[in-house]
Each structure stands twice: as structure tokens, then as C-alpha cells.
Amino acid sequence: MNFWRSTIGKKTVMAVTGLLMLLFLIVHMLGNLKIFFGRTDFDHYAHWLRTIGNPVLHESWYLWIQRFVLVVAVVLHAVSAYQLSRRDLKARPTKYSHHQRAKAGYATHIMRYGGITLALFIVYHILDFTTLTLNRHGVDGAAYDNVVSSFSVWWVTAIYIAAMICLGLHIQHGFWSAAQTLGYNRPSRDRAFKGVATGLAVLLTVGFLIVPVSVLAGLVD
């Protein structure tokens, strides 16, 4: 409990849960790209996701286990961020009257707002493609048509573009920051960690956006 109460303990929780979510996002992004192999392939892939672990696990059990782990990760990440942010804001109540020239880049500056934006986006995204509540097509099992129907609307794609840019910025600072928090960073590794962070940020942003942009451009229909 001392560990959780300390600022470094909460940062560690953020780093570990962040890396877990990052791992999920890489797999998620790669899976999305299957849409370019056509409706049959993509729907088959979507169905297969529900059968992972069969016959040991019942249908969709693996998916529910994964959802549970991810929800726990998101909640721990958000609670730590909230508690740390409150503490941080309280620690510097008075601003300097002369504006500070920031050394940190935009990605670092935008972490908190980006994180809140991503949390809201996740809710929207689940209502769009998991519960299908907001999906225009909204047929369970017709993953391909559901995707196409959402991204054919320009403002839906616009929301995804904005969210994925937030995601990229969040990962660019977050991945390096996790290496720092977990103590893996060294002067000799610093450039490599920053490089990998930027690489992952670009890869995920581009990899996720290529689907909605292709749909909107009529390349996938």
C-alpha cells in the first residue's frame, strides 16, 4: 500500500497499464488492416476473435477476459492520472507572471487533455463498433459493413482522425516516459527509446487511420 500511495508507485501503475494498452493497440491495428482483404476475410477474422481459446474457453470467453483486463488497465491508468494530476496542480498553485519558455514539446504538454479526449473517444468507439448503438448499419456479425457504414460519414472519420492524432501524441511521450518511470532508460538508450516512441506513434496513427480514410475515399466499400 505504501507503493500505491507514493507518486512513483502511481507512475509505475500508469507505465505498466499504458504498455499493456499499447500492446493491445498494436494487435488491434494489425487486425483492422485485414479489411483490405475483403468482406469475407474481415468478417471471418471478426468471428474468429470470438472463438479464441476454443474449445477450452467457451465462445467469446477470451474476448470477455481481454475486455476485463483492458477495463482494469484503463481504470487504473485514469485513476492514477487523476490523483497525480490533482497533486501536481496543487503543488504549483501560483503561476509565474512572466511566461515560462517550455523545454518540453507539444506531446508532453497535451498529455492530460489528450488522455481525457482518448477516454471519451473509447466510449464513443465502443458504442460505435462493439455495442453498435451508434452504428448506422449496426448488424451483429457484419463487421465489414458496419465499418464501411460508419466511416462513409465524413464527420465520423473526422472524429477518428482527431482521436488518432491524440493517440499518437500520447504514445510519443507516454512510451518514453514509461521507460523512464520503470527505470529502463539510460543515457545510452535514451535516443533509442525516443525513436521507438515516435515510431510507434506514427505506426499506430497511420495504421489506424488508413482504414477510415480508405473508406471515405471509396477505396473500401
Add this chain to the structure above:
Amino acid sequence: MKLTLRIWRQAGPAEPGRMVAYEVPDANPDMSFLELLDVLNERLTLEGEDPVTFDHDCREGICGSCGVVINGQAHGPRALTTTCQLHVRSFSDGDVIDIEPWRSVAFGVLKDLMVDRSGLDRIIQAGGYISAPTGSAPEAHSTPVPKPIADTAFDNATCIGCGACVAACPNGSAMLFTSAKVAHLNSLPQGAPERASRVLNLVEAMDAEGFGGCTNTGECTNACPKGIPMDSIATLNREYLRASLGRK
């Protein structure tokens, strides 16, 4: 040189403060920044006004007493330079210079530019030491220290505890200060017996003072007059995890 200094004036810890502008028409480019304040204070004293209170001691950049935020930057515009080692020639004739105290909830303003930094002392007391037998100094060669480790320890030992890292941090965090103690003492064999308890006690004391957490913005290392690197914070995190996970 003619300079306009806008200085934070605050009569006491509980008093309200405000920025007050003072003209210094006869600033010499070769003056140190503290001498500039001395010149202003002499005039204020002669005019019967309350002189500007600021901390200072050695004026050689090694004691850590001085330190004000100049134009939004802790210790002013020059890298690796304390306020006392900053010279008026770093500014231009006619400049308006904003001078403010360190800002952090853990550093209360005592008067004008002087803040209470005893929180840093309490962190040191919690673990910034080694246990050594008193009496005659031990033979240095009996405890060999590899050169790179000795260098790391020494680089971190150059921390003067001025508090610029806290002042520059958007979270008012004392991580760089605390990390310098850990990177200094935990890397040496002399510090090994208290390796785990030191880092746990230091972090507990740091958090108890109300300092914020680290968000890896790097403002601290940018402001540090001794160039304590971000790597020290990674070391502190590593040592804290190691100690928390119970590896002795």
C-alpha cells in the same frame, strides 16, 4: 545600462504580494545579478524604503542559497549558471526584467524573493547520508570504485540544493533533487548498506512535503545550474522499484 526591474514584493508569508517596477539607470554590465539587486537595495535604503529581500551567501555558484526566477526561467537565461554567477551583460540596455520567487506549494514565500526551502533539508535528513564510523578516515584504496561509477556519483553530488528544479517544474516536483541524492549515494559501495531504506525514506519524505510528481517534462534538468540529468530520475525510479519489490 538602464534596466527596469519588476520584482515580486511581499511583506510576509501571509501577506498579499505584487510585482513592483523599479528603474536602475546606472547598471554596470560587469555586475553580477545579485550586485544589481544590491545597487537597487542601497538606493531603496537611502530613500527610506524597504529593501528587496533575497537569499544569497557564497556568490560563487556553489552554496545553493541564491535563486530567483528571472523572466520565467529559474536562475535566468544562462544554462548551468546560478543567479549569482549571472551577469548584467546577459541583458540589453532598456530591458524590462521580471524577478519572481521560486513558486511551489512546498516553498512558501517568506518575504519578497526569499522562500522557505527547508522541505529539501527534511528530504536530506530522511536519507541523504551514509553510515560511516567516525574517527580516522579509512584507507581510500580499500574500497575500490570503478571510474564511471565514481563519475556518476560525483556528477550527482554537485547538486547544491538550490531548488531551481522545483521552481521550473510545472508540477513543483522535487524529483530531480531527490534523484541526485539517490544516484549519488546508491551507486557507491559506501552507500550500499542503506541502499533500499534510503530511497524509500527519501521518496516518502519528498511526497510528504507536498511536492508534485514527475511528468518527465525535463524542465528541471534544463534549469539545473549543475546539469543534473534526467537519467538520475530514471535511476531514482529504478532504485525505488527495486527497494519496493523487496530485492535487497
